[in-house]
Amino acid sequence: MYQEVITFWFVENGHKQWFKKNKNFDKLINHRFREGLYNKSIEKKPIDWAQHTTSSLALIIILDQFS
Numbered sequence: 001m002y003q004e005v006i007t008f009w010f011v012e013n014g015h016k017q018w019f020k021k022n023k024n025f026d027k028l029i030n031h032r033f034r035e036g037l038y039n040k041s042i043e044k045k046p047i048d049w050a051q052h053t054t055s056s057l058a059l060i061i062i063l064d065q066f067s
Helices: 002-013 023-042 047-051 053-065
Strands: none
Touching: 002 023, 002 053, 023 053, 047 053
């Protein structure tokens, strides 16, 4: 599951999306991640993600960038 976040953030999109306001990009994030992974993350459900490097990065992206 965390690999989907990494792929979305680094492969499907990239730094051009990260530093500008874009309502369509925000909608895409909400559609793909808000209801599932984001809500579970703020409820601390994928806590085991914090135990590995790549999954920790995905958790950081979810909590910091997807909010």
